[in-house]
Amino acid sequence: MKMNSSKMFFLGFMITGVMLCLCSNNWLFIWCGLELSLISFLPLIHSTQIISSESSMKYFLVQSVSSGMLILGLMMMLTLKLNYNLIIASSILIKMGVAPFHSWLLGVVEGLSMIPMMLMFTVSKIAPLMMLTFITLSLALIICLTMVTGAMLGLNQSSTRKIITYSSIFNMGLILMSIKNNFIWFYYLVIYSILVSMLVFLIFKMNMFYVNQMITMENLMSYKMGLWFILLSMGGMPPFVGFSIKLIVIEFSVIHQMTINLIIMILFSLLVMFFYLRLSYLSIMFFSMSNKWMTLNLSKMPMMFMMFNTLTLPIYLTTKIFY
Structure with a gap:
């Protein structure tokens, strides 16, 4: 992946999204930071390889589903007062790619170049891990x-x-x-x-x-x-x-x-x-x-x-x- 000005722009916004998650005291702002990080990471995945389009589509679909589950859990937290911990924890674990939600990660990694692969294993893990510290579920x-x-x-x-x-x-x-x-x-x-x-x-x-x-x-x-x-x-x-x-x-x-x-x-x-x-x-x-x-x-x-x-x-x- 050649680091031109566009790639640097999206990389900066991805790091900004992670920092927004870390610095927020509101679940809604944390969700906004996750979405900003997601939408900035997608252009970084794109490369000359044909399989990179498949990887970016898989990553987008999985992260969108997990973000939808997260906002559903936040709505339950604010309105219905139900047991929302399970839904929020599941959405975070899907974002991280831990078992048994790890299958999507294998398909995405095959189409990544060097820098997006580093970012997926490092920077993209910070915000979900920080969110898990607020969950009381075992x-x-x-x-x-x-x-x-x-x-x-x-x-x-x-x-x-x-x-x-x-x-x-x-x-x-x-x-x-x-x-x-x-x-x-x-x-x-x-x-x-x-x-x-x-x-x-x-x-x-x-x-x-x-x-x-x-x-x-x-x-x-x-x-x-x-x-x-x-x-x-x-x-x-x-x-x-x-x-x-x-x-x-x-x-x-x-x-x-x-x-x-x-x-x-x-x-x-x-x-x-x-x-x-x-x-x-x-x-x-x-x-x-x-x-x-x-x-x-x-x-x-x-x-x-x-x-x-x-x-x-x-x-x-x-x-x-x-x-």
Whole structure:
């Protein structure tokens, strides 16, 4: 996606819509911010690919249905005084794309270019998560279903786009576990957003959209090393920065006695780490025709990614004092 003036205009309005949601104390203004963010994101999806039209139409229809459910829940809140929490929570979960409302996300991701894909996994999650903090409904079943779905269905995928999507679904379950603590879920979202943005950047830079392509690409060994570090960090392997966000959620779950969710999180994190390691195994350790000492010729961008993943773990030691 070329960032011309029109794209920058719509990107600015999308961020404005998210900020409107965050700064509003009125449900109606929050809904207006969501609609502004939605209508600004649609032109960003459009590209020269034919499938991008299908992706934008799917995204528009799903988001329109969820917005209609949200305004219905708000009307019930103001007039009928019925149990509106379920309808509002369902509409927010549809917007986020968590299980069992995740099917639309897979169809949309296939037609996205790099920057819209980053925005979908990062910026577009902020407003719905903020809205969920106002909902008193228990999300324990949704959390378990989201983590199981993201881990199990990501195992048999050959498309790296879908692997990243199922990884995002799994991590949304972890964020929902800590949704009652604003600092923890926002800290998790920020670190995960940085990691998934670096992963999407490398996937597009290496032009590797399927798993078997990682074996044949031999001229980008430094990018493969950066990809390996990012995947280990997203899986929660110490001493990378991704370990800190997983550890915070585990501590939060222990303190609040969320035993079942914690057990499911630990068990299915192993499955997620398995398909992360499968990518790095195929790209680096399975078959390589380049000389191993050529891995020392690192490019600037992968080197920055590796330094971020290895040197920022002390951030966790300083953030523990805030919660």
